[in-house]
């Protein structure tokens with residue numbers, strides 16, 4: 001038996017249609033969701049990501065601003081840009097592309113973004129709200145993972161979810177979201193003893209470690225749902241996930257491909273967050 005491929009691109013496209021419909025309704029009331037993306041320096045991957053975010057805004061009829069700042073920008077100059085965007089009524093979401101150049105500290109920058117405009121969901125107040133189960137803007141890749149699972153019709157409640165990786169951007173928030181969906185959650189990381197045995201008990205296995213093809217069939221319970229968050233560039237230029245897709249195919253029940261799995265969801269969830277922030281700024285509930 002071969003696993004069912006979870007088609008991230010198709011699911012992402014379907015959500016974008018819904019966002020487009022909501023945006024059209026808001027436009028009738030004179031509301032245009034606005035996203036500001038701030039890029040400091042010349043990181044090639046970051047430039048590509050920022051370009052994709054700008055394009056998604058254009059396609060959906062959002063207002064967008066991209067602030068491309070030189071690598072020599074000081075911490076104070078960056079904080080001044082954020083302060084201005086915090087107070088700009090046409091902007092509902094602010095995203096500072098990471099990583100930042102080495103001379104700029106990440107934490108004060110993230111902390112400076114208004115929690116109402118924190119479409120990355122990285123602000124400590126957003127993280128706190130997520131943890132206690134209050135409404136907040138959710139980090140994009142983790143909420144994309146949950147949407148992929150739900151829209152494939154997979155039940156989360158009562159299942160054992162194992163998350164491999166404990167980063168602030170993916171591992172920890174995805175574990176909190178799975179818990180919120182009533183899964184029993186285990187987090188594994190580089191110091192975990194016998195990770196293979198734990199992973200093998202997972203009904204849902206989420207992998208976010210940044211190591212190409214590190215997880216093969218020996219980590220997989222027959223029929224398990226595998227969500228691969230990794231995107232790694234191989235020496236031959238091809239992309240590979242953290243999961244060895246071909247190796248797990250005969251064991252897993254469902255698996256996300258790379259590319260075309262979690263990747264397409266991230267920007268879509270960013271757009272959804274921007275839409276939500278725009279509605280909230282205008283006193284419109286969910």
Ligand code: GUN
Nearest residue numbers: 095096097098099120140
């Ligand atoms: N760089 C890589 N992923 C991300 C992300 O999700 N948000 C931001 N701001 N920067 C990133």
